[in-house]
Amino acid sequence: xxxxxxxLGLALLSGDAGALFNPGPLGRSELPQAAALxxxxxxxxxVVLARNxxxxxxxxxxxxxxxxxxxAFRGAPDLALVAVVVATLSTLFLVALVALFPHRVLxxxxxxxxxxxxxLQEVAVGVLVGGFSFxxxxxxxxxxxxxxxxxxxxxxxxxxxxxxxxxxAILSDFRGLDTMAEVSVLIIALLGIGALMxxxxxx
Amino acid sequence: VTPDLLRRATPAIVMPVLVxxxxxxxxxxxxxxxxxxxxxxxxxALLFQVVVLERDEAQRMIAVRAAPLVAVAGLLIVLLxxxxxxxxxxxxxxHQPEPGASAPHxxxxxxxxxxxxxxxxxxxxVGFALSAARLYTPSSATEQDITRTERAPPAPRxxxxxx
Numbered sequence: 530x531x532x533x534x535x536x537l538g539l540a541l542l543s544g545d546a547g548a549l550f551n552p553g554p555l556g557r558s559e560l561p562q563a564a565a566l567x568x569x570x571x572x573x574x575x576v577v578l579a580r581n582x583x584x585x586x587x588x589x590x591x592x593x594x595x596x597x598x599x600x601a602f603r604g605a606p607d608l609a610l611v612a613v614v615v616a617t618l619s620t621l622f623l624v625a626l627v628a629l630f631p632h633r634v635l636x637x638x639x640x641x642x643x644x645x646x647x648x649l650q651e652v653a654v655g656v657l658v659g660g661f662s663f664x665x666x667x668x669x670x671x672x673x674x675x676x677x678x679x680x681x682x683x684x685x686x687x688x689x690x691x692x693x694x695x696x697x698a699i700l701s702d703f704r705g706l707d708t709m710a711e712v713s714v715l716i717i718a719l720l721g722i723g724a725l726m727x728x729x730x731x732x
Numbered sequence: 733v734t735p736d737l738l739r740r741a742t743p744a745i746v747m748p749v750l751v752x753x754x755x756x757x758x759x760x761x762x763x764x765x766x767x768x769x770x771x772x773x774x775x776x777a778l779l780f781q782v783v784v785l786e787r788d789e790a791q792r793m794i795a796v797r798a799a800p801l802v803a804v805a806g807l808l809i810v811l812l813x814x815x816x817x818x819x820x821x822x823x824x825x826x827h828q829p830e831p832g833a834s835a836p837h838x839x840x841x842x843x844x845x846x847x848x849x850x851x852x853x854x855x856x857x858v859g860f861a862l863s864a865a866r867l868y869t870p871s872s873a874t875e876q877d878i879t880r881t882e883r884a885p886p887a888p889r890x891x892x893x894x895x
Contacts, residue, residue: 606764610756614772618861621779625865691827691835691844693762700766701846705825708849709814712856716807719860723800726867 531654534661541664562602568595580639582627590620607696742784749777757854758841767850771857778858782865796862803859809852813845825849 555563572592579585593616601609627635680695683703687695690702700708757770782790790796817826827845829835835844 607766607769610764611766611769611772614769614776617776618772618779621776621783622864691761691842691846694760694764697760697766697846697850700768701849702825702827705814705849708853709810709825712807712810712853715856715860716803719800719803719863722867723863 530658534658537665538657538661541661541668559602562599565595565598565602568592569599582635582639583624586620586623586627589623590616593619607694738784742781746777746781749780750774753777753854757850758847760850761842761847762840767853768857770850771854772861774854775858775861778862779865782862791866795858796866799859799862799866801859803856803863806852806855806857806859809855810849813849813852 569592572588572595575588576585576592579588593612597609597612597616600612683695683699686703687693687698690698692698692702753770753774756765756773757767760766760770778793778795782793782796785793795802813827814825817828818824827849829844835842837843841847
């Protein structure tokens, strides 16, 4: 994370920063998005402050659902659908993971005093990575309509791949090789986990 | 112990959700959705059944037992659709029929290889999620393992006393 942040930071600082960081005024139609982002913020703070594991997981899924709402408002229904189903699945798996631990371990961990002392290094890394992520997101918010030529090209080319929907065309055709490699990695990970579990069971 | 009502309601919930997931998969080329989200929706329906059933029954569910096979079958479908065009000299992943040519269709379902590719991804996601579910519902042997390793370290007692 640190090298990526440093490189991105250099790129941002060397470019014409003035135009990049001007997202324009907040329109009335963007108020629902702002409200949803507010919910995300509240949920994330809850995740950090809560002591109960279940409360943390539920707050995290709340943040994910609110983010999915934002995607829907931004005109990305495919992404919103994926975000919703993945949020549901990950919540289920996180709860199942916590349920695997014995009650005593969970109770003990919840009652442990919160670590007060943070090393300088942790703070520095947090500020660096957080700051530059913020800068990148801020810059992407100030893109103008005309800047997204690639998106328009994809939309125009989608029908040549038998698809009326650009996202489907990208996944199965334009960047199909990418998808193929990703699912292969998924299967390899599954095989690895299975092998680990079997080794553990035999021990 | 699972409430009886929930068990009886399960098929009425699982089957429609599976149908919806197939709809997301096959209508993906003209609207919202793709193989991945359709797979997650189907996996959620089957996982609902896993949660409702008792542990032993869930282990015996055909979808849970066959899950790794389903995932590998999906990978084979994806690899075959991706690599087969190379055999007759076309670039990787050139889907049949040609762009612009009309594909045979079954209602709204257009039969071309991009849909086959998406179906492979659907199978991989379903198989992966259900295999993970199998890891989460361990047999009684692994459960004993966990409690045994947990009993060992009585270290952080001191911190509790201080608090």
